[in-house]
Amino acid sequence: xxxxxxxxxxxxxGGTRIEVRNKYSGEVVGTIPEARREDVQAAAxxxxxxxxAMAELPxxxxxxxxxxxxxxxxERKEEFARTIAAEAGKALKYARIEVDRAVSTFTVASxxxxxxxxxxxxxxAVPAGEGYFGFWVRRPVGVVAAITPFNFPxxxxxxxxxxxxxxxxxxxxxxxxxxxxxxVLLCQVLEEAGLPAGALNLVVGPGSTVGxxxxxxxxxxxxxxxxxxxxxxxxxxxxxxxxxTLELGNTSxxxxxxxxxxxxVARRCAVGAYYNSGQVCIxxxxxxxxxxxxxxxxxxxxxxSQAMVVGDPLDERVDVGPMIDEREARRIEAWVEEALxxxxxxxxGHRRERAVYWPTVLTDVKPEMKVVAQEAFAxxxxxxxxxxxxxxxxxxNATEYGLxxxxxxxxxxxxxxxxxxxxxGGVIVNDTPAYRADHMPYGGVRGSGIGREGVRYAIEEMxxxxxxxxxxxx
Ligand code: NDP
Numbered sequence: 001x002x003x004x005x006x007x008x009x010x011x012x013x014g015g016t017r018i019e020v021r022n023k024y025s026g027e028v029v030g031t032i033p034e035a036r037r038e039d040v041q042a043a044a045x046x047x048x049x050x051x052x053a054m055a056e057l058p059x060x061x062x063x064x065x066x067x068x069x070x071x072x073x074x075e076r077k078e079e080f081a082r083t084i085a086a087e088a089g090k091a092l093k094y095a096r097i098e099v100d101r102a103v104s105t106f107t108v109a110s111x112x113x114x115x116x117x118x119x120x121x122x123x124x125a126v127p128a129g130e131g132y133f134g135f136w137v138r139r140p141v142g143v144v145a146a147i148t149p150f151n152f153p154x155x156x157x158x159x160x161x162x163x164x165x166x167x168x169x170x171x172x173x174x175x176x177x178x179x180x181x182x183x184v185l186l187c188q189v190l191e192e193a194g195l196p197a198g199a200l201n202l203v204v205g206p207g208s209t210v211g212x213x214x215x216x217x218x219x220x221x222x223x224x225x226x227x228x229x230x231x232x233x234x235x236x237x238x239x240x241x242x243x244x245t246l247e248l249g250n251t252s253x254x255x256x257x258x259x260x261x262x263x264x265v266a267r268r269c270a271v272g273a274y275y276n277s278g279q280v281c282i283x284x285x286x287x288x289x290x291x292x293x294x295x296x297x298x299x300x301x302x303x304x305s306q307a308m309v310v311g312d313p314l315d316e317r318v319d320v321g322p323m324i325d326e327r328e329a330r331r332i333e334a335w336v337e338e339a340l341x342x343x344x345x346x347x348x349g350h351r352r353e354r355a356v357y358w359p360t361v362l363t364d365v366k367p368e369m370k371v372v373a374q375e376a377f378a379x380x381x382x383x384x385x386x387x388x389x390x391x392x393x394x395x396x397n398a399t400e401y402g403l404x405x406x407x408x409x410x411x412x413x414x415x416x417x418x419x420x421x422x423x424x425g426g427v428i429v430n431d432t433p434a435y436r437a438d439h440m441p442y443g444g445v446r447g448s449g450i451g452r453e454g455v456r457y458a459i460e461e462m463x464x465x466x467x468x469x470x471x472x473x474x
Pocket of ligand 1: 148149156174175176178205206207208211212215227229234235246282377449
């Protein structure tokens with residue numbers, strides 16, 4: 001694909017072309033121009049005009065456009081899935097699921113576009129409010145900068161673009177430089193769906209230049225970022241007075257009580273740990289099994305890990321493709337080496353060929369090891385023995401992150417203790433922390449970020465409350 005940037009409703013050239021490669025074969029699958037400073041400025045200006053046009057569009061029209069976009073994504077499902085599999089290295093079966101989820105995200109947004117509203121305020125609840133009538137409405141913020149990571153090049157873009165448009169905003173989108181082609185397809189879809197010119201703009205290039213120009217542009221009213229914690233911190237430092245949503249990393253824990261079907265739990269944990277080569281912000285990383293469950297769980301989990309088919313993501317049978325690049329695969333290989341040198345044991349995996357790293361199970365790890373304390377973002381999971389359920393909850397909670405955590409148990413008292421104890425944006429019971437439905441509130445506490453996505457909740461973050469007070473004269 002010889003792609004272009006999308007600015008003010010036009011497909012335009014920019015600076016030198018970036019090559020986008022198939023992450024498994026290394027073959028070039030497309031090129032796209034890198035945006036220069038003037039391209040980013042033109043995109044921000046176009047978005048300002050787009051925002052004015054969007055604010056004039058009635059809710060039913062916004063809903064219709066988003067609904068049409070959902071339909072067009074469904075029609076082009078295979079093209080989207082193959083593009084994701086090639087440029088992100090995601091196994092085709094999971095790339096198809098990502099496309100289905102993006103259809104859901106746009107469908108929900110088409111419905112939520114018609115439900116952006118405020119409420120009345122009982123002004124006379126205080127003496128100063130007597131004789132006044134009050135209500136508030138939600139107003140679009142204007143221009144939203146959407147900065148997205150490589151690991152879900154469609155659905156994480158959808159989680160910013162769809163609610164922004166549903167609320168009547170315009171967007172400048174900067175996808176990860178490694179995976180811009182899926183974003184190009186999405187812009188084509190929205191153009192065909194009838195979106196006004198300038199309502200969605202696409203710029204591509206490194207975060208350190210293009211990303212920062214966008215974050216600091218005074219025309220941008222809101223930055224919605226999904227990516228790594230260091231970049232998230234940098235954005236809060238340079239954004240200035242803007243609304244900021246940050247969806248960052250996690251070291252997702254799972255607590256396994258002995259009262260569950262350990263075969264099922266092991267299989268679910270393996271999928272949660274290894275799909276997309278563990279490059280998922282809620283990927284299973286730390287599994288705390290209670291003393292009674294530990295041995296049986298570990299056996300089953302090793303078996304389930306070994307059952308994963310590793311290889312070319314475009315092969316229908318494959319579960320685990322390459323990581324985003326060889327450097328990342330070498331990075332996790334070094335982390336595992338470090339853990340082994342510190343006394344950890346590897347039970348399966350720890351094999352690398354170019355960017356492919358095999359599903360790896362560790363045990364006898366220590367809390368301070370990188371594979372436990374930092375976001376692994378790789379197909380590596382550690383199984384840790386806990387004395388009992390209470391200790392497992394303590395260990396799960398002992399992290400600087402707080403996106404999602406999970407517990408497996410059939411005991412309702414344990415479920416409620418877990419809900420109270422776990423300081424995470426989401427607690428999943430009887431499935432893994434990797435579970436997400438696209439309309440639920442989703443986001444982290446502590447080092448995992450600020451704000452929530454999940455269409456309706458993103459709309460709240462992408463609008464301002466405008467209060468109206470009317471003196472009634474009586
Ligand atoms: P990065 O933080 O490296 O990049 C994310 C995006 O930010 C890319 O588009 C990148 O551009 C851009 N960027 C990089 N530096 C800057 C900067 N200084 N200013 C503005 N933008 C910048 O993350 P990855 O792409 O490697 O994604 C992995 C991370 O994303 C993991 O930590 C993961 O946990 C997190 N994530 C969180 C999710 C959540 O919902 N909480 C979901 C999915 C992932 P470029 O790459 O082109 O340089």
